[in-house]
Amino acid sequence: MARARVLHVPLGGFQKIAVLRLSSLGDVVLTLPVVHALARAYPGAKLTYWVKEEFAEHATQEQEHADRIAERIVQLGGEPDLNPDTLTSRSHAEYVEGSSLVEMLREDLIAERIAIDSYREIAEWLHGKDPTTKRLMEEILAVEEEHADDINSLLAGMKD
Numbered sequence: 001m002a003r004a005r006v007l008h009v010p011l012g013g014f015q016k017i018a019v020l021r022l023s024s025l026g027d028v029v030l031t032l033p034v035v036h037a038l039a040r041a042y043p044g045a046k047l048t049y050w051v052k053e054e055f056a057e058h059a060t061q062e063q064e065h066a067d068r069i070a071e072r073i074v075q076l077g078g079e080p081d082l083n084p085d086t087l088t089s090r091s092h093a094e095y096v097e098g099s100s101l102v103e104m105l106r107e108d109l110i111a112e113r114i115a116i117d118s119y120r121e122i123a124e125w126l127h128g129k130d131p132t133t134k135r136l137m138e139e140i141l142a143v144e145e146e147h148a149d150d151i152n153s154l155l156a157g158m159k160d
């Protein structure tokens with residue numbers, strides 16, 4: 001086990017904080033409360049969280065989904081609504097902050113399952129109407145199913 005080391009807080013607090021957690025997805029998730037606590041304790045500091053590529057993959061893929069859908073909306077002559085202020089009111093999944101790691105992961109899993117249902121319904125609705133958008137929805141659906149599997153596997157290895 002690593003020994004804890006006392007750090008002296010410089011006058012004015014820390015300006016830059018780096019958290020390095022390159023191990024498994026579970027360890028990365030376990031480190032999140034520390035990262036949030038550091039962000040709250042030092043709101044003026046630049047906080048960098050280095051994680052294993054595998055864990056960052058989910059976040060990157062979600063951004064890619066948003067980019068691909070926005071691109072398709074433009075191709076169809078529409079204008080994607082990218083306003084972050086109204087994002088939560090337009091979301092299919094409700095944001096619920098869990099009070100424990102297991103609760104947070106369960107909420108994540110619920111959100112992934114809602115996304116899966118939504119993409120499946122959209123793809124079914126597009127059948128015979130727009131094969132290109134239907135294919136896009138099915139590709140995103142497949143990735144969301146992988147996300148749910150990843151979180152499910154993580155939860156299976158944890159205790160309440």
Ligand SMILES: [Fe+2]
Pocket residue numbers: 062112115143144147148
């Ligand atoms: Fe996802």
